[in-house]
Amino acid sequence: MVELPLVGGCMCGALRYEVSAAPMMVYNCHCTNCQKISGSAFNTSVIVAETSLRFTQGEPARVEWVSDRGATRCGLFCGACGSRIVNGGSPTTGVFSLRGGTLDDTTWLQPVGDTYTRSAQPWVRFVEDGLRAETLPADFAPFVAAFAAQGRF
Ligand SMILES: [Zn+2]
């Protein structure tokens, strides 16, 4: 079992956070925004309740943008080193997409599937026997159920 709170921070150490409640799901997102933000092929997205995240050191900088679906989204990041910690806002409200790589302990992370597979790099291997969505899943319930079935929390 994974112990709560989850703790993590940015690369330079100026920002530290904790997550007091179990995440809802973990998946790899291959959308072009995640590729830009991470500077890599995909992001390992850990979905947590907004109310469960607390910064214990430092104040995050904030950026906002309008998604291609017209929703205002935001990102919280370290103003000193630039590490993105979470994305928030629509289409899912009340939750943050925590960047999995910012956790101190990443050993328990097991994505249940892949989203935005249509923009995935051609050499990427998707999660074996995992859930897949070409863009955003119409329904996240199978992702939530698959994550719960891992029994990590
Ligand atoms: Zn930093």
Ligand SMILES: [Zn+2]
């Ligand atoms: Zn994405």
